[in-house]
Amino acid sequence: MPDESDASPFRIPAEFVRFAVAVEPAEVGWGYVSGWLGAEDAVRLAFLRRCDLRERAGEFDALAGAEPSSPGLGALCHRLSGGDADAGRVWAYLALSWACSRSGEERSRLLGHLAARGDADAARSARDPDGEGLRLLAAGRGEFLLGRAASGEGMNWRSSSALMGTDRPEEVDAAFDRAEELVGVAVIGLALNHPDAVAILPRVARALESEGGELRHQGRVALAHVARLHSTVDRRCLELLRSHPRGSEADDDLWSYVPHRRLPWWLWRHHLGERMVWLLRDKWRSWD
Known part of the structure; x- marks a missing residue:
């Protein structure tokens, strides 16, 4: 589970996340609890993944059906993210990817926020986006997008x-x-x-x-x-x-x-x- 020191310095839009990775329920929960996702974006992302999976949607059904303003969404996200110690790893990749997709002063500002965080690996990548950062982006894309696509877990290929x-x-x-x-x-x-x-x-x-x-x-x-x-x-x-x-x-x-x-x-x-x-x-x- 994330703690207050892990609170995100900015939010990442669901419309960016949907193309960058095939997220799991625990990862959506972690993203909301740690502040990378707003309430409406968490529900929107869960809805999109439910559409991806249909009858295999599982806990995405509950997330997609939650009211963004309801305390129940936070409780559900805490429960989901608390059961998966690796659920936060995708957000290090997504945060750097979102920052690098920006330009000019906004890009520099977002990378600066990441560089100031306590995570040494993320900070090193943010300070060197064209070196360590590219390696992290390639590894994240390989694991969270290409790897999940190759295994077929990103979509329900029978629907x-x-x-x-x-x-x-x-x-x-x-x-x-x-x-x-x-x-x-x-x-x-x-x-x-x-x-x-x-x-x-x-x-x-x-x-x-x-x-x-x-x-x-x-x-x-x-x-x-x-x-x-x-x-x-x-x-x-x-x-x-x-x-x-x-x-x-x-x-x-x-x-x-x-x-x-x-x-x-x-x-x-x-x-x-x-x-x-x-x-x-x-x-x-x-x-x-």
Whole structure:
């Protein structure tokens, strides 16, 4: 359990934590008790993890259902964090990661707060963010994000509804490596939920270049969502899409939402050819 000397010097937003790690209930509890998370962010983070896991949500259900202003949230977080001596380790990684993600005076201020703390390892990393700090960040990312994604504990890979909420690209990469049956659902979820098309499109490409017909179709659906939500596409996905049957949802949404000057000649030919057929059909009907 954290004590008063461990009180955090700043808070870390749930929207940052959700992409950086796949937290456990004890870690959410520790984050709230030690002050890294505000009450609303603790509940929000628990809700997001409950969505990740669905029927395996366990104690995230209780955390997500707690009222942020209620004393019950603090009691629950104390109970959860008190049973796991390692629950605080993820917050050393998250605190440094959040500080390093800032810029200018804010970055210097946050690193200064960390350097002044009693934890010698954290202080050393904060004083040397480009040396010791990078090593701590790499180790934390490997353990708390990549390691948990590789083991499958970050998501419930048997629940389509959970996977439709996927927003961590690393989870999708690990699922491809494990040949998860529902990885295509997760690619669609990533396309719907991640804010950056640059992070989504390489995973869409993996689906488009797969040998399975269903996964290839799910890649086309995901690419259509990226076009509709982000109005963009990359060269790799276009090259792969060319070998797919024409007239798919990806073809249509690329043509509708991405600037035409960024699209290849074969997609122009398909859509202009279709348009010509429609015009001739309408003309023919007008003669009847």
